[in-house]
Amino acid sequence: MSKPRKSVARQTRRDDRARMRNDSKLIASADRSIPAQPTPARREPVKPLTHGQKRYDAGFKSSDIIFGIGPAGTGKTWFAIQRAAEALKAGLIKKIYVTRPAIEVGEGMGFLPGELSEKFAPYLIPLNEAFEEALGAGFYQYCLKVGIIEPIPLAFIRGRTLKDAWVIFDEAQNATKAEFKVFLTRIGENAKFVINGDMSQIDEKIGYKSGLQDAVDRVGNHSQVSVVTFTRGEVVRSGLCQDMVEAYERT
Template sequence: MSKPRKSVARQTRRDDRARVRNDSKLIASADRSIPAQPTAARKEPAVPKTPGQKRYDAGFKSSDIVFGLGPAGTGKTWFAIQRAAEALKAKTIKKIYVTRPAIEVGEGMGFLPGELDEKFAPYLIPVKEAFVEALGAGFYEYCLKAGIIEPVPLAFIRGRTLKDAWVIADEMQNATKAEFKAFLTRIGENAKFVINGDVTQTDEKIGRNSGLMDAVDRIGNHSQVTVVTFTRAEIVRSGLCQDIVEAYEEGFGRF
């Protein structure tokens, strides 16, 4: 009786892998079907819009490691990308790395088709608009192809020295304590690490093993580290986004 069960399990795994491949093809096809529009780069430096963004910006100027903690929609990633792009255009750095924990890929990156850069391409989707706004569509695409902007899974940073670069790490509430240690010890000369996360969005698989607040507790008081906590009142994405965040944090019957 064990053989039929094994056969069913094998078929289920095959179906799951096929579904992931098909979904990836559909996403790629949809992306290609949208005609590319020429987008010019931002000409003026980005201006902080909230008290949190002002503290964040001050941290970029004074610290090598900046933590941005708080809810979605507060502009943590967008503002970090604008400043990183400005540093790149000013030639004070040579690269921009974008990373985040791989836990968000439900099936694991091994099931996604293509080479490593293709597997990690979906991680660029949330940040593409911010890069295009900062650099222009053409220069952004050039930077990707030339490896000047490099998306890299958090797990693949181990063993590397990241220097002359900005490193923007998102969704870091889903990085474990061990991953944080491996990540933070990669910092080299003339490198700035921007670490963003929202502890209320920690994945269930990580739970108490989340390394975000553990890292803040360990190094948050260092002279070269700035910790900025954004509030719900600083959500700039939209008023509705702010209401939704409050509804989920405060419980039912909010409205």
């Protein structure tokens, strides 16, 4: 290659590098100009929207164990998380535990990467939005990091005493009678157990009778236990969600 051609090639490469640097600066500047928008914490206490939520809320105030039974979309878990977050922010409790049966849909939990909390995290994705709304995204992540909010698989509750806490047991229709016995005998001082489930969504893969109804039959009449049943007419998620619930409840 002749000298003039080499000079042109070198200049072209210099120009390309200069454009890349300028583009990088522009991108970085644009990123800085768009402020982060973390989810802010809810400031006002939530209010019950339906008759079922009013009875549910009354149960939180009067009982240590509360069963919320009914179809998807009635706000059972969302409302429980809001009230648990309010108790945490008010200093009435020290922790919030969340648990559910680890029913495997694909590969088992043991095949997932990471520590136990990381393995269990996918099971709790439906709860993240409610916690972020209640506490703000940043404080929620902090609570997870330091263990103020602790996700724990139902199978790992054995031997623990859960106290000074709200314990939210989600998807309880997929737990066995034996699992309920272990769970309900973990309750300690200043603890509130909230147990949510939908009898119409028992996972077909579990291969056993749900322990949720058995637990209600055994302890539902105790003075410190409330059982609240939600109806499909109380679905608050959306009108379409209610239509879907009704479609799958038809015999």
